[in-house]
Amino acid sequence: MADNFDIIISGGGFAGLTAAAGLSGLGLKIAVIEFQTLDKIKNDLSDKRTTALSYFSKKFFTKIGLWDGIEKNAGAINDIKIIDADYVNGDSKLNLNFSKSDVEAELGENTPMGFITENHHLKNCLLDFCLNQPDIKIIEKQSVTSIEQSPISVEVTLSDNSHLTAKLLIAAEGRNSSTKELLKIKTFDKDYNQTAITFNLNHEFSHHQTAIERFMPTGPFAVLPMKNPLQSSIVWTVERPTAQFYMQMPEGEFLAEVEKRLGDTLGKFELATPRSSYPLTLKYAQKYVEGRCALVADTAHGIHPIAGQGFNQGVKDIALLCELVGENLELGLDVGDAAMLTKYEKTSKSDNMQMILATDIFNSLFSNDNKIISAARRIGIKGVDKISPIKRFFIKRAMGA
Numbered sequence: 479m480a481d482n483f484d485i486i487i488s489g490g491g492f493a494g495l496t497a498a499a500g501l502s503g504l505g506l507k508i509a510v511i512e513f514q515t516l517d518k519i520k521n522d523l524s525d526k527r528t529t530a531l532s533y534f535s536k537k538f539f540t541k542i543g544l545w546d547g548i549e550k551n552a553g554a555i556n557d558i559k560i561i562d563a564d565y566v567n568g569d570s571k572l573n574l575n576f577s578k579s580d581v582e583a584e585l586g587e588n589t590p591m592g593f594i595t596e597n598h599h600l601k602n603c604l605l606d607f608c609l610n611q612p613d614i615k616i617i618e619k620q621s622v623t624s625i626e627q628s629p630i631s632v633e634v635t636l637s638d639n640s641h642l643t644a645k646l647l648i649a650a651e652g653r654n655s656s657t658k659e660l661l662k663i664k665t666f667d668k669d670y671n672q673t674a675i676t677f678n679l680n681h682e683f684s685h686h687q688t689a690i691e692r693f694m695p696t697g698p699f700a701v702l703p704m705k706n707p708l709q710s711s712i713v714w715t716v717e718r719p720t721a722q723f724y725m726q727m728p729e730g731e732f733l734a735e736v737e738k739r740l741g742d743t744l745g746k747f748e749l750a751t752p753r754s755s756y757p758l759t760l761k762y763a764q765k766y767v768e769g770r771c772a773l774v775a776d777t778a779h780g781i782h783p784i785a786g787q788g789f790n791q792g793v794k795d796i797a798l799l800c801e802l803v804g805e806n807l808e809l810g811l812d813v814g815d816a817a818m819l820t821k822y823e824k825t826s827k828s829d830n831m832q833m834i835l836a837t838d839i840f841n842s843l844f845s846n847d848n849k850i851i852s853a854a855r856r857i858g859i860k861g862v863d864k865i866s867p868i869k870r871f872f873i874k875r876a877m878g879a
């Protein structure tokens with residue numbers, strides 16, 4: 479006998495839990511399937527990364543009643559400085575600055591450009607919320623092993639051989655989703671041959687809520703202001719072959735390398751967390767929908783973290799899907815209806831393709847010391863800083879507005 483739900487979400491990470499929270503309260507029965515134990519998710523402090531949340535994500539989390547909890551542990555980003563640099567010749571004078579006043583001019587709202595939250599806080603906030611909703615059932619230590627679709631429902635078999643049915647299956651299993659494979663959805667894959675080294679720093683002087691992205695020939699070095707004004711989180715992109723070398727370097731030598739890229743604006747500093755590394759790839763699905771199944775977030779589009787937009791794009795998918803499901807419910811229509819899912823795919827895919835292209839081009843332009851590309855990059859930076867419509871376009875994209 480199958481257990482009946484309205485919506486099954488496979489994957490209880492950032493995206494799966496956000497989708498469950500967004501769909502909660504609509505009178506639906508929702509199941510979230512996660513292959514880790516809830517205990518592991520709650521107590522796992524191994525992911526020391528932070529996530530930059532955009533203005534759009536803040537608005538969505540506010541709408542679904544989660545922002546107050548997230549904000550307790552989030553720091554505001556008031557300014558962003560983009561610096562074209564190499565440590566031989568120093569920073570170029572052609573920098574690009576985005577500030578809170580640019581945002582106010584653009585949106586007519588006095589709001590930070592974004593927020594930085596620690597990943598384990600964000601995950602726990604989402605999980606606690608979902609665990610407290612009577613319409614959400616989280617099924618731990620399970621994954622989908624097979625999918626059967628009929629014109630009126632989708633049935634999944636889980637690893638313990640139990641069966642669940644629903645009107646809609648949402649796959650939110652991250653980039654390497656097995657449900658995407660079961661659905662035979664092909665992906666486009668590109669290896670950037672780069673690795674992100676991430677760690678947090680304690681420092682002497684306040685970061686003044688300014689995020690700095692210093693573009694070096696080998697890749698960007700991002701300094702993200704955390705809630706504590708004396709703590710920043712670093713995402714340092716390096717060419718893959720050198721990542722191992724930096725990861726294993728004795729701490730003193732590693733900090734000397736960091737200092738070359740960080741400069742002296744934050745004063746004396748020390749490591750607040752160990753180093754972690756993430757190989758960087760692009761992986762996007764050729765389609766987002768198959769029958770009554772929809773892909774969201776990294777399952778549909780895993781992008782380069784250069785602009786800190788990966789999860790924010792996922793929130794946009796989820797916000798759209800929640801809106802469409804809500805509209806169908808109001809009209810008394812099926813929540814896994816083909817027309818609704820076609821609309822979801824068309825709208826979200828085109829928005830995500832723009833971000834995929836932008837991050838891909840940005841990464842090629844800014845991780846390059848070829849003289850012609852450097853010159854083009856500097857002209858580009860000057861252009862964006864001086865031409866207000868282009869600058870406004872960048873502000874809007876970064877904020878997801």
Ligand SMILES: Cc1cc2nc3c(=O)[nH]c(=O)nc-3n(C[C@H](O)[C@H](O)[C@H](O)COP(=O)(O)OP(=O)(O)OC[C@H]3O[C@@H](n4cnc5c(N)ncnc54)[C@H](O)[C@@H]3O)c2cc1C
Pocket residue numbers: 488489490491492493494511512513514527528529530531620621622650651652653654655656657674676713756774775776777783786787788789790791792
């Ligand atoms: C270095 C770095 C920095 C980043 N910084 C930012 C940033 O500042 N801002 C931003 O917006 N984004 C950022 N991102 C991207 C962001 O981390 C991802 O977009 C986000 O984690 C995607 O969430 P997800 O839930 O789709 O996938 P995941 O986080 O991969 O979660 C997937 C979940 O599904 C579960 N799962 C997997 N397979 C199955 C299965 N078969 N059955 C059941 N459960 C399954 C997993 O256990 C996990 O809980 C960054 C990424 C990197 C690498």
